[in-house]
Amino acid sequence: KVYDSASDLPSLSFDFVIVGGGTAGNVVANRLTENPDFSVLVLEAGVSNEGVLDSMIPFWKFGGNLLGPTIYDWNYTTTPQAGLNDRVLDYSRAHMLGGCSSHNGMFYTRGTQDDFDRYAKLTGDPGWSWDAILPYFMKNEKWVPPADHHDTRGQFDPSVHGTAGFIQTSISGFQYPIFQSKVLQTTKELPDVFPFNLDMNSGKPLGLGWLQYTIGHGRRSSSATSYLAPEFIRRENLHVLLHAQVAKLVDPRNATGTLSFGGVQFLQGTSQFTATASKEIVLSAGTVGTPNILMHSGVGDQGILNALGIPTLLHLPSVGQNVSDQPAFAASWAVNFNQTMELVTQNTTRFNEAFAEWNRSHTGPLVDFSPTYVAWLRLDADSPIFENHTDPSAGLDTPHIELAITPGVAGFGVSEPGHFVGAGMALVTPISRGSVTINSSDPLAPPLIDIGMLTSDFDLFALREALKRAQQFFEAPVWRDSIIGPVQDFENITSDALDEIIRNTAGPSLHLVGSAGMSARDAPYGVVDPDLRVKGVEGLRIVDASVLPLVPSAHTQAATYVVAERGADLIKQRWE
Numbered sequence: 001k002v003y004d005s006a007s008d009l010p011s012l013s014f015d016f017v018i019v020g021g022g023t024a025g026n027v028v029a030n031r032l033t034e035n036p037d038f039s040v041l042v043l044e045a046g047v048s049n050e051g052v053l054d055s056m057i058p059f060w061k062f063g064g065n066l067l068g069p070t071i072y073d074w075n076y077t078t079t080p081q082a083g084l085n086d087r088v089l090d091y092s093r094a095h096m097l098g099g100c101s102s103h104n105g106m107f108y109t110r111g112t113q114d115d116f117d118r119y120a121k122l123t124g125d126p127g128w129s130w131d132a133i134l135p136y137f138m139k140n141e142k143w144v145p146p147a148d149h150h151d152t153r154g155q156f157d158p159s160v161h162g163t164a165g166f167i168q169t170s171i172s173g174f175q176y177p178i179f180q181s182k183v184l185q186t187t188k189e190l191p192d193v194f195p196f197n198l199d200m201n202s203g204k205p206l207g208l209g210w211l212q213y214t215i216g217h218g219r220r221s222s223s224a225t226s227y228l229a230p231e232f233i234r235r236e237n238l239h240v241l242l243h244a245q246v247a248k249l250v251d252p253r254n255a256t257g258t259l260s261f262g263g264v265q266f267l268q269g270t271s272q273f274t275a276t277a278s279k280e281i282v283l284s285a286g287t288v289g290t291p292n293i294l295m296h297s298g299v300g301d302q303g304i305l306n307a308l309g310i311p312t313l314l315h316l317p318s319v320g321q322n323v324s325d326q327p328a329f330a331a332s333w334a335v336n337f338n339q340t341m342e343l344v345t346q347n348t349t350r351f352n353e354a355f356a357e358w359n360r361s362h363t364g365p366l367v368d369f370s371p372t373y374v375a376w377l378r379l380d381a382d383s384p385i386f387e388n389h390t391d392p393s394a395g396l397d398t399p400h401i402e403l404a405i406t407p408g409v410a411g412f413g414v415s416e417p418g419h420f421v422g423a424g425m426a427l428v429t430p431i432s433r434g435s436v437t438i439n440s441s442d443p444l445a446p447p448l449i450d451i452g453m454l455t456s457d458f459d460l461f462a463l464r465e466a467l468k469r470a471q472q473f474f475e476a477p478v479w480r481d482s483i484i485g486p487v488q489d490f491e492n493i494t495s496d497a498l499d500e501i502i503r504n505t506a507g508p509s510l511h512l513v514g515s516a517g518m519s520a521r522d523a524p525y526g527v528v529d530p531d532l533r534v535k536g537v538e539g540l541r542i543v544d545a546s547v548l549p550l551v552p553s554a555h556t557q558a559a560t561y562v563v564a565e566r567g568a569d570l571i572k573q574r575w576e
């Protein structure tokens with residue numbers, strides 16, 4: 001059941017308390033309550049996703065309405081980013097059931113075999129390898145036909161997808177035929193740079209292929225709509241409390257010589273409550289929320305905690321450190337055909353028609369976030385940057401660069417009239433690192449989010465290369481008759497001027513990971529062991545994107561879902 005008020009809960013004592021009803025937390029809640037003997041409380045600070053149209057309609061303009069400042073977002077900002085000319089950026093984290101899966105861009109990209117094999121190596125646990133994790137991708141996924149039921153043969157590889165899982169995935173369900181044929185023709189004209197890849201979720205994504213989304217039947221599929229669907233939320237042993245912000249873990253004990261916590265303190269309005277877990281507390285508050293709670297509970301770097309007068313219960317200096325996100329920017333080109341997203345974004349009548357169609361049948365131009373192909377590319381092996389930097393990618397089948405090719409303006413900042421094609425460019429293997437830390441002893445004060453963006457010259461170099469590849473893409477012969485010109489002239493500027501443009505316009509992909517990274521059991525760094533148990537604490541696990549020690553070369557929700565599916569299995573193995 002979902003509750004709005006703590007006073008309606010049947011009790012404040014459960015077997016498991018999960019902090020955060022987000023992308024990962026709801027997976028764990030569902031899986032644990034498959035066992036009728038386990039009682040579970042989920043504490044979610046945010047609001048319900050129920051009936052929130054902006055969360056249901058995939059088209060980017062709707063999800064965009066949920067980003068800050070709104071009640072659906074924590075409305076965080078970063079610290080001034082030195083690599084971005086000291087700009088302070090909005091840093092969105094969802095404040096609603098389903099977490100970021102309720103308001104993200106829905107790209108469904110798993111990362112590479114190399115990424116997961118590297119997690120296995122770093123943790124010393126083969127259970128995190130690609131082969132061991134693949135069944136969890138399958139368990140999470142329910143592949144469905146696109147909204148328009150077009151023939152998808154040759155657009156994906158069914159053998160690498162799950163059809164009986166929870167999160168619905170599909171290919172774009174609205175067609176832009178001129179754009180599509182040109183994109184596919186480009187893979188034929190420039191096969192060395194942009195070879196066609198049938199399925200970017202096979203573990204080997206290099207090349208260009210059809211993007212897959214966490215969208216089913218024209219609607220967003222989130223951890224809230226799936227793992228907390230009515231048939232699950234009905235379970236007698238599952239309790240989800242909204243508007244419940246966890247302040248810290250309380251009632252520390254040391255009876256067995258190892259630290260444990262008796263309860264979780266949370267606030268609803270001005271009232272304070274403590275929920276207890278007889279088996280385990282699971283932190284699933286995300287890469288920003290989880291380290292924040294740990295530090296306010298006295299688990300973190302002693303120096304930071306001492307300075308704020310927070311008693312250190314466990315000196316764990318890696319808490320909140322080593323975070324990374326993928327820097328991104330965008331470029332667009334004006335075109336002379338009108339089959340682009342601007343058909344609806346720049347024409348109110350058509351937009352209203354599309355909205356009416358979506359309401360009627362969940363079909364039409366609003367069924368995709370921004371119908372897209374993605375090219376996953378490596379930097380040239382002989383790039384001069386490798387003279388000073390070791391390749392940060394996990395292996396030779398892992399991309400450095402992502403180009404999201406869209407039938408419309410990319411970056412969403414351009415409002416001039418016309419029709420466009422665009423490239424969203426990201427560096428998916430950043431070297432720059434940042435931190436999530438605190439500068440107040442008040443658990444309700446926002447944490448300090450320093451994403452360290454573009455502090456490595458490797459990252460800047462890679463973004464410059466990404467732009468070159470995007471230019472190369474739209475210079476292929478097939479585009480010649482249709483490109484009118486770039487929205488921003490990157491051709492006739494110096495490389496210093498280009499760096500300035502990047503530093504002034506690049507932003508985060510919002511794929512933050514690493515603030516509670518997993519490491520090998522005996523490693524002198526890291527926050528959780530390969531079983532996701534907080535090192536040095538009994539009865540406390542972390543199951544969310546914060547445990548990924550390095551960002552996968554992809555968008556991060558799919559990796560978060562498999563962390564959650566495996567995390568739930570690890571917890572069950574301990575208690576069943």
Ligand SMILES: Cc1cc2nc3c(=O)[nH]c(=O)nc-3n(C[C@H](O)[C@H](O)[C@H](O)COP(=O)(O)OP(=O)(O)OC[C@H]3O[C@@H](n4cnc5c(N)ncnc54)[C@H](O)[C@@H]3O)c2cc1C
Nearest residue numbers: 020022023024099100104105106107246286289545555557
């Ligand atoms: C705008 C945006 C677009 C994105 N686009 C994509 C995309 O297209 N594809 C993709 O793969 N990834 C995307 N991502 C990233 C991806 O969504 C996240 O990596 C992933 O969802 C993180 O899951 P999580 O479970 O770690 O955290 P979350 O989903 O953020 O869940 C954490 C939950 O904990 C709650 N919480 C936090 N603190 C507390 C507290 N103190 N007490 C109680 N509850 C608390 C939060 O309200 C939230 O519901 C995007 C992210 C954003 C923000």
